[in-house]
Amino acid sequence: MTSKERINVFPSRMAMAVMKSRLKGAQKGHSLLKKKADALQLRFRLILKKIIETKSLMGEVMKEAQFSLAEAKFAVGNDFNALVLENVNKAQIKVKCRKDNVAGVNLPAFEWYQDGQDSYELAGLSRGGQQLAKSKKNYARAVQLLVDLASLQTSFITLDEVIKVTNRRVNALEHLVIPRIERTIAYITSELDEIEREEFYRLKKIQEKKKKIKDAKEKMLQSLKAKGIDVDHAPNLIADEHDEDLLF
Numbered sequence: 001m002t003s004k005e006r007i008n009v010f011p012s013r014m015a016m017a018v019m020k021s022r023l024k025g026a027q028k029g030h031s032l033l034k035k036k037a038d039a040l041q042l043r044f045r046l047i048l049k050k051i052i053e054t055k056s057l058m059g060e061v062m063k064e065a066q067f068s069l070a071e072a073k074f075a076v077g078n079d080f081n082a083l084v085l086e087n088v089n090k091a092q093i094k095v096k097c098r099k100d101n102v103a104g105v106n107l108p109a110f111e112w113y114q115d116g117q118d119s120y121e122l123a124g125l126s127r128g129g130q131q132l133a134k135s136k137k138n139y140a141r142a143v144q145l146l147v148d149l150a151s152l153q154t155s156f157i158t159l160d161e162v163i164k165v166t167n168r169r170v171n172a173l174e175h176l177v178i179p180r181i182e183r184t185i186a187y188i189t190s191e192l193d194e195i196e197r198e199e200f201y202r203l204k205k206i207q208e209k210k211k212k213i214k215d216a217k218e219k220m221l222q223s224l225k226a227k228g229i230d231v232d233h234a235p236n237l238i239a240d241e242h243d244e245d246l247l248f
Contacts, residue, residue, distance in 0.1 A: 006184040011191035019188065023181045030173040037166045039103040044159045051152045058145045065138035072131040090115075093143050100155075105162050110151040112144055 009015045094115045099106040 006180055006187050009184060009188070011188045011195075013192070016185065016188045016192070019181055019185045023178065023185065026173055026178050026181060030170060030178065033166055033170045033173065036103045037163065037170055040105065040159055040163050040166060043102050043107075044156070044163060047152055047156050047159065051149070051156060054145060054149050054152060058142070058149060061138065061142050061145055065135065065142050068131065068135040068138045072135040075131040093140070095147055102159075105159070107155040107158055108151065109155070110147050112147040 007019070009019070092114055093112055095110050095112050098109050098111065100109050101107075
């Protein structure tokens, strides 16, 4: 296992605890990001459906508005442009923006509203008043749909970018970060197990050596007793130089 496949740490119990904590955090982050991506995908598909419906409706509304404009021009005659221009002093349809929060992502939402009173109330009193009112109503509906479509398109683009970033983070956690931490934990576990086996083998060899020394002393004592030597008052006849080697 190369260092690129795992995190370069010294195998210890402290490192094991740190890696397990990091693994738990990465798994929790992956779960939260996955839920966020699912929520964004759900809203993304809903917005895409609304865009298709709004564009289809926009075509019908614009077609109706163009027909009504032609009817108004035909009814009013050559004075149509002058009639409209003399009633225009400022924009009556304005747009305001608000933000919708979807899984921590702020999506812009545009809304239209009418600023001031209608300046076309007296337009068309001479002739063509009904056609003018119909044309004005159709184009007001078209402006409303354009604002809704702009809001949907902006949210669509924003969600598309956020979903790409979120999916990259989910994939990075799932296929890179979490497996790397898991391989590091497996490496630390194997190293600690190897250290424990070495320690167990060392202790076992020490016990075997102590047993051999003890057996040798007992044999020596039995031999001295057989020769009639008082071992209780005799000096230590067995050297303890082997005891120094027990820990090495």
